[in-house]
Amino acid sequence: MTRRRARNLSPEERRLWSHVARHVKPMKGKMPPPEPEPDEEPAAPPARQVALKPAALPALPPQPKAPSLPPLAPVERKTLQALRRGRKDVDSVIDLHGMRQEEAHFALIGFLHRAQNSGHSVVLVITGKGGAAVSSGLYEERGVLRRIVPHWLRLPDLRSLVVGFEEASPQHGGSGALYVRLRRRRGAG
Template sequence: MTKRSRTRQLSSEEKRLWSHVARHVKPMKGKRLPVEPEPEAKPATAPVPQVVAASPVLPSLPPPVKPALPPLAPVERKTLQALRRGRKEVDSVIDLHGMRQEEAHFALLRFLHRAQGSGYGLVLVITGKGGAAVAGGLFDERGVLRRMVPHWLRLPDLRHVVIGFEEASPQHGGSGALYVRLRRRRGAG
């Protein structure tokens, strides 16, 4: 007794769509692109308006709607004042200075995710201020982390973790550190 597998036949619309997709990829060695299917004749009920499309096969489709990224917000003034006056403490601290850029980036990501998982709302990220560079050297750029950490915090993949950030007050490192507000983890009470 042999078992036959049933395969559903593709509709002409599905064939046209697949042909459109296949034309935009490089075929594997020894393979060729599928043949463009002929459009099926439909019974005429009413005249269909002609749509000029960018592609000869498919009418232009609206771009897929991506969920909007939540905007970054500054740390509240009251929170900053409480931190400066010593009435409020940060929940956790990471010190990145002295690390190489890639190492610091991964350390920051791990730290932020762990802090969010622990329910922390405000953390301190120390980048260091960057010392004076010796002129004339090929790689004499200093303060790389001070510039890069704010850039990393603005990236779309951290928007679900970071609400916003501000330069720290002098007692917490001033321009060499950042206060970072974290979002509550989804599903956390």
């Protein structure tokens, strides 16, 4: 078996590796690679690449940087305790059970927008628990809204409205309902 000869990295490859390595946490006892010294002369393209004529490349407009989505956070412990102990009421309630998925999705989006515009901070979304699954079909599912509403609340189009959500306490519907904490409206307060 012949040993392979180690190939040295080009200055461009070293710069690229250094850039990648800066964004990774090193393992215990390992040091990050040293920064490469900047070359005084511009790096020549590798000999294997063929230079394309400038006219052959279409001019792309610069991509605007998409605003980062705010992360979801759990509902604050004090708020949850106050809701569960009855010291705080939910600001508004929507009951989705009995609706079809598409109808429930549009109703939820409209409700959350209206609640935020009204200055509400915590709302209750009732999904229903779903009945017992009937064994008549292999793919029959019960409690579809109960499973899909949390997914909807995590989607980018609702992230600007929702801070976080938690399962409701038994007096508010338990596993068939969610407390949803809303973001403050921009320009309000």
